[in-house]
Amino acid sequence: MSSIxxxxxxxxxxxxxxxxxxxxxxxxxxxxxxxxxxLGLVVFLMIWQAGAKQIHTSLGEFPGPSxxxxxxxxLIADHNAERARESDFYDRQEKxxxxxxxxxxxxxxxxxxxxxxxxxxDQIGTSLVTVLAGFFIAGxxxxxxxxxxxxNGALYSALNPIIxxxxxxxPLAWLPLVTMVVSAVYVTPDPLFxxxxxxxxxxxxxxxxxxxxxNTAVGVSAVSPDLQNVSKVLRLSWxxxxxxxxxxxxxxxxxxxxxxxxxxxxxxxxxxxxxxxxPGLGKFVWDEFQNGSSDSLxxxxxxxxxxxxxGFLLDRIMLLLQRAFSWDKKAITR
Amino acid sequence: MSLSKHLELTGVSIEFPTPKGPFKALDNVNxxxxxxxxxxxxxxxxxxxxxxxxxxxxxxxxxxxxxxLEGKExxxxxxxxxxxxxxxxxxxWLSAYENVELAVKQVFKGQKSRAEMKSWIxxxxxxxxxxxxxxxxxxxISGGMKQRVGIARALAMEPQVLLMDEPFGALDALTRAHxxxxxxxxxxxxxxxxxxxxxxxxxxxxxxxRIVMMTNGPAATVGEILKVELPRPRDxxxxxxxxxxxxYRHEVLSFLYEKQRKVEDIDQHRTVKKVEEAAxxxxxxxxxx
Ligand SMILES: Nc1ncnc2c1ncn2[C@@H]1O[C@H](COP(=O)(O)OP(=O)(O)OP(=O)(O)O)[C@@H](O)[C@H]1O
Ligand SMILES: [Mg+2]
Numbered sequence: 283m284s285s286i287x288x289x290x291x292x293x294x295x296x297x298x299x300x301x302x303x304x305x306x307x308x309x310x311x312x313x314x315x316x317x318x319x320x321l322g323l324v325v326f327l328m329i330w331q332a333g334a335k336q337i338h339t340s341l342g343e344f345p346g347p348s349x350x351x352x353x354x355x356x357l358i359a360d361h362n363a364e365r366a367r368e369s370d371f372y373d374r375q376e377k378x379x380x381x382x383x384x385x386x387x388x389x390x391x392x393x394x395x396x397x398x399x400x401x402x403x404d405q406i407g408t409s410l411v412t413v414l415a416g417f418f419i420a421g422x423x424x425x426x427x428x429x430x431x432x433x434n435g436a437l438y439s440a441l442n443p444i445i446x447x448x449x450x451x452x453p454l455a456w457l458p459l460v461t462m463v464v465s466a467v468y469v470t471p472d473p474l475f476x477x478x479x480x481x482x483x484x485x486x487x488x489x490x491x492x493x494x495x496x497n498t499a500v501g502v503s504a505v506s507p508d509l510q511n512v513s514k515v516l517r518l519s520w521x522x523x524x525x526x527x528x529x530x531x532x533x534x535x536x537x538x539x540x541x542x543x544x545x546x547x548x549x550x551x552x553x554x555x556x557x558x559x560x561p562g563l564g565k566f567v568w569d570e571f572q573n574g575s576s577d578s579l580x581x582x583x584x585x586x587x588x589x590x591x592x593g594f595l596l597d598r599i600m601l602l603l604q605r606a607f608s609w610d611k612k613a614i615t616r
Numbered sequence: 617m618s619l620s621k622h623l624e625l626t627g628v629s630i631e632f633p634t635p636k637g638p639f640k641a642l643d644n645v646n647x648x649x650x651x652x653x654x655x656x657x658x659x660x661x662x663x664x665x666x667x668x669x670x671x672x673x674x675x676x677x678x679x680x681x682x683x684x685l686e687g688k689e690x691x692x693x694x695x696x697x698x699x700x701x702x703x704x705x706x707x708x709w710l711s712a713y714e715n716v717e718l719a720v721k722q723v724f725k726g727q728k729s730r731a732e733m734k735s736w737i738x739x740x741x742x743x744x745x746x747x748x749x750x751x752x753x754x755x756x757i758s759g760g761m762k763q764r765v766g767i768a769r770a771l772a773m774e775p776q777v778l779l780m781d782e783p784f785g786a787l788d789a790l791t792r793a794h795x796x797x798x799x800x801x802x803x804x805x806x807x808x809x810x811x812x813x814x815x816x817x818x819x820x821x822x823x824x825x826r827i828v829m830m831t832n833g834p835a836a837t838v839g840e841i842l843k844v845e846l847p848r849p850r851d852x853x854x855x856x857x858x859x860x861x862x863x864y865r866h867e868v869l870s871f872l873y874e875k876q877r878k879v880e881d882i883d884q885h886r887t888v889k890k891v892e893e894a895a896x897x898x899x900x901x902x903x904x905x
Contacts, residue, residue: 508705511675514693516722516773526718530709609709609753 353580416486424494432502493542501535627681643835659830698775
């Protein structure tokens with residue numbers, strides 16, 4: 283996958299070639315842009331392959347790149363097989379129902395849900411939905427609260443110790459509490475969301491809202507005194523001051539916070555899923571670990587790489603959003 | 617009341633609280649300014665020029681004394697005393713046009729229609745020759761252009777008094793000359809009262825009706841006031857050889873570098889006596905820095 287990314291980078295650097303650039307300097311630059319990361323990757327793969335051979339676990343040799351590749355293919359095959367079984371199931375059910383109705387028109391067709399084991403890709407989907415929902419809720423709480431705290435010095439002083447206290451708490455510590463609270467509070471006969479989903483969701487939100495909260499508060503309270511003077515000279519009302527001066531000027535800080543939060547959210551989610559056995563990539567890793575077949579380590583390694591890749595992509599997406607919506611292009615480094 | 621001037625500073629003193637006790641920056645500043653007058657404040661760095669300007673703007677409050685504009689005491693900032701800030705202070709997320717628009721919308725709310733506001737904004741950007749780049753953001757235009765937008769924003773408020781804190785301080789000589797000429801033109805047309813801080817003696821003589829020279833701080837006050845009676849419009853090239861102009865220059869220079877010599881600013885090795893003065897002054901300075 284990372285080679286795909288590099289090919290993309292290569293394409294864009296080809297597109298960026300200017301007519302007055304000499305060929306050799308272009309080659310030099312693309313060698314840098316493409317060659318060095320490629321070299322790094324090759325060296326990494328070699329070390330990995332060589333190192334993996336040296337590590338013997340109770341489940342066999344540590345998976346090297348080639349096993350990981352095979353396991354990726356087998357996970358894809360599993361997924362396709364599962365989908366085929368699912369559509370077969372629905373086909374058969376439909377057929378059966380049609381036959382029953384043909385025999386007896388008063389028969390009311392029952393539609394049964396297919397209950398297969400979620401595949402690797404289903405788990406990716408679950409994790410993505412959970413992390414985005416948790417992140418969204420965190421933002422929904424952290425940004426308005428951060429603005430209030432930033433605007434009101436007294437509130438800031440009052441809440442700061444609490445924020446500092448909760449910020450470093452590990453998701454694993456929250457998880458039992460969140461689980462118990464969700465079980466106790468969320469009792470409906472026809473639940474819209476699974477309890478496990480809510481537990482993961484709230485754990486993610488609780489752990490990742492702090493960077494956004496703090497950055498928003500700092501951004502809001504640190505409006506440059508020059509701009510505050512402009513606002514005073516114009517006699518802007520409090521509301522206009524907040525909307526026209528304070529909020530825009532804190533947008534870069536808010537985005538910085540959001541990016542940090544999303545990174546934390548993703549890390550926390552995997553841990554929470556593992557610990558709570560909630561559906562998602564974390565559970566996939568845990569199940570494979572418990573399963574302990576000779577393929578397990580390879581599959582876990584695939585999951586590790588996918589987790590890393592998704593984390594990276596989420597960060598890039600946030601960066602693109604930041605580029606699109608933040609006025610301070612200089613604050614965005616990497 | 618009819619006897620009172622347009623803008624009056626009476627007995628203005630200010631003390632800033634510092635960890636080492638109150639620091640008296642200004643002491644008994646008195647100044648009367650007429651409508652349409654162009655007044656420059658000149659003095660050594662740190663003497664309190666910006667503080668005077670901020671008090672007139674209402675951004676600082678005088679500890680004793682006060683400022684009266686058109687018979688009304690100044691007790692808060694307001695758009696009738698527009699400020700051109702030393703570092704332009706444009707909102708970085710708004711284009712030049714939108715920066716001026718923010719001010720115009722605020723000042724002419726309910727007085728001008730949308731179309732009138734638009735043409736008024738464009739007119740003011742035109743005055744500072746910024747029409748070509750009015751949809752660019754501050755980070756896309758040069759320092760001189762930013763300063764011009766800052767001036768356009770202040771002018772667009774139609775202020776009774778225009779307060780400018782070293783408006784051309786950071787500019788190169790050419791841009792500076794160009795903006796000085798535009799400012800003279802604009803001021804002739806609009807007849808605003810202007811208070812401008814400057815470090816530049818030529819600028820002060822060229823632009824001003826009166827030059828207010830401030831003594832060194834702490835507890836700075838008005839040292840001398842020089843009336844510049846050169847006919848307008850003034851032409852910088854013609855004035856270069858004008859004996860009257862050079863006389864005024866000389867007056868200001870001698871005030872700054874003889875009467876209000878600031879020891880650190882001048883070669884300290886010239887005489888032993890000055891070094892001794894410095895030894896007395898420096899610890900004082902540091903205490904208030
Ligand atoms: N908010 C403040 N608190 C404490 N001291 C201050 C404050 N503002 C200004 N001063 C002090 O008041 C004195 C005058 O400052 P001011 O900024 O008015 O000088 P200035 O003449 O504008 O200098 P410059 O030409 O360098 O801009 C300085 O000694 C400064 O240290
Ligand atoms: Mg100053």
